[in-house]
Amino acid sequence: MIQLRAVFCLMALLLPFSPAMAQYNFDPNNADEQGRGIKYFGSAKDERGALIAGASILVAHEYVMVTDATGRYRGNLDPLYTGDRTAVGCSKPGYAFVKVTKREGPVNAVKQTVQADCVLRKIK
Amino acid sequence: MTRTALCALVIAALAAGASLALAGSVTPSEATLEKLRQSGDVAGQRRHVWEQLAAITAPRANRPAFQAWHGEGELFSDAPSGRPGLAGFSRTGILDTQSPDVPMLTYTLYNDAAYNHITRNHLNQAATLERLRKTASANPAISKNRDVPAFPAQSVVLKTVWWPVARDGLTALPVWDPARNPAGKKGNPYTSWKRVVAVDPRAMPNQSAAVAIDFAGSNYPKARRVGLSAFDHVSVDGAMARAMMADPSSRKAALIALGRPLAAGDHLVLVAANVAAREIPDWIWSAFWWHDQPEQGPYAADRPASVTGPWRNYLMQAAFDAQKPLAAGKTPHITFNPWLEGRFPDGGHGGGIVSNCMACHHRASYPAVPFLPVTRGKPDLRGDAAYASDQLRTSFLWGLAMHARPKSITNTKPDSR
Numbered sequence: 405m406i407q408l409r410a411v412f413c414l415m416a417l418l419l420p421f422s423p424a425m426a427q428y429n430f431d432p433n434n435a436d437e438q439g440r441g442i443k444y445f446g447s448a449k450d451e452r453g454a455l456i457a458g459a460s461i462l463v464a465h466e467y468v469m470v471t472d473a474t475g476r477y478r479g480n481l482d483p484l485y486t487g488d489r490t491a492v493g494c495s496k497p498g499y500a501f502v503k504v505t506k507r508e509g510p511v512n513a514v515k516q517t518v519q520a521d522c523v524l525r526k527i528k
Numbered sequence: 529m530t531r532t533a534l535c536a537l538v539i540a541a542l543a544a545g546a547s548l549a550l551a552g553s554v555t556p557s558e559a560t561l562e563k564l565r566q567s568g569d570v571a572g573q574r575r576h577v578w579e580q581l582a583a584i585t586a587p588r589a590n591r592p593a594f595q596a597w598h599g600e601g602e603l604f605s606d607a608p609s610g611r612p613g614l615a616g617f618s619r620t621g622i623l624d625t626q627s628p629d630v631p632m633l634t635y636t637l638y639n640d641a642a643y644n645h646i647t648r649n650h651l652n653q654a655a656t657l658e659r660l661r662k663t664a665s666a667n668p669a670i671s672k673n674r675d676v677p678a679f680p681a682q683s684v685v686l687k688t689v690w691w692p693v694a695r696d697g698l699t700a701l702p703v704w705d706p707a708r709n710p711a712g713k714k715g716n717p718y719t720s721w722k723r724v725v726a727v728d729p730r731a732m733p734n735q736s737a738a739v740a741i742d743f744a745g746s747n748y749p750k751a752r753r754v755g756l757s758a759f760d761h762v763s764v765d766g767a768m769a770r771a772m773m774a775d776p777s778s779r780k781a782a783l784i785a786l787g788r789p790l791a792a793g794d795h796l797v798l799v800a801a802n803v804a805a806r807e808i809p810d811w812i813w814s815a816f817w818w819h820d821q822p823e824q825g826p827y828a829a830d831r832p833a834s835v836t837g838p839w840r841n842y843l844m845q846a847a848f849d850a851q852k853p854l855a856a857g858k859t860p861h862i863t864f865n866p867w868l869e870g871r872f873p874d875g876g877h878g879g880g881i882v883s884n885c886m887a888c889h890h891r892a893s894y895p896a897v898p899f900l901p902v903t904r905g906k907p908d909l910r911g912d913a914a915y916a917s918d919q920l921r922t923s924f925l926w927g928l929a930m931h932a933r934p935k936s937i938t939n940t941k942p943d944s945r
Contacts, residue, residue, distance in 0.1 A: 458783045462745050465720040468630050470783045493745030497699070497787035501745055 441480035459496040487518035494522035568853030574830040577846040582834040598643040600636040603652040604931040630717035631777040642683035672917035689800035695793040698726040700743035704866035711881040717871035731755035759797035800867035813885035815865035850886040860905035875901020889924040896929040
């Protein structure tokens, strides 16, 4: 029983550091949550899961967001650019494209979101 | 007075007054240029604008003349560097909005005539513009609008666009081919262009002309290798790199091109420039951009022998008028720069690829209004907020309207024109 309690305690301690907590959460008090548009956000990683700074995220080849020092990006796009009909790519000089995984947020959410995570491979 | 002294006086007077003395020809009078405007003589207009290019790029101390001009930082930055030209890059007060745009590294330069007029009249200060809104002379054509003092005819303003090139290895550079980039509803930013070249600072004559390179998520297996000598280019030093990377748009442009911030030892190649020359009251407008096949197509036409060296690799469009000569379908005249205006979406009057510099810059006024969507032809004097009562016309210059100091709350984005 003591062991089980210890496991629960450990889980409770680790929960805030889980990958899910690193994801985007809607916060209406954030200045960049105001106004219309779809929030695009996500990350760029290499094949081993290391985050990549300075990668370009291309939405429909018309808009570019760049990952910050932590390998993440975010930005608001026109509501026309819904996740289901918008191509998302990514690139960085010296890297080859591997894949983009795209997920749309809940349809009935206050703020429409698209999470697009990119994987690149370092060219040797 | 001796003949030598007289000669020196003449030379000094010419140097002071003729900032845009055209290379190899006599500077046309305003009346001659107005005739060119009225007639819609495209070839004549183009010949004049090519001569403008020859004049502003003529070598002075081993660099193009315009690199000795005053940078926008001298007028609008809180921390001007004191260096002329692009080397003096300084831009402050621009917030990082994380906007998902397609940015470029741009810098606007002002010749002595334009710079002196702005500083003498304090036109780079918002307080002055506020005062002029109430006290300046009335604009003769736009109801309840006033004008900043008229610029001298020698004034030239040059907006330059630079592409970062890594000191080692290859850097992809998008190339705009008109046939492969038709006008579309969503605009035509450089990330959507269909072809790239590979810029190689160490290109050797015996190297393969075609190389494979990636750009913006696409692979180009046979990109043409191009050396630095094909461009007007500058080497980046530490101070330039620091100043440019402190500017969010320039930093983002470097990340897109290089995948890393710009550093000392990298290069910047001039990919485009827009020129506004106040030779006629509405200014003469031209757009230049680099191409690897610069002898082909209508944008290469009429280039004279006075345009030399890498400047022969630039294509051009010119506008003396917002409407004349009419474009296909009897629509207003088109003059745009693929780099600067191609990206603008169609907001109801066509996108950037069918825009005209003059139609847009005619709207430049203080307090600044959004310069989008693209408008064409005659101004909408009744419905457009740019012509509302009490607007101060800033002589076609968006820079004054958008960046006068101290910056207003709306002036948080870099000038895109």
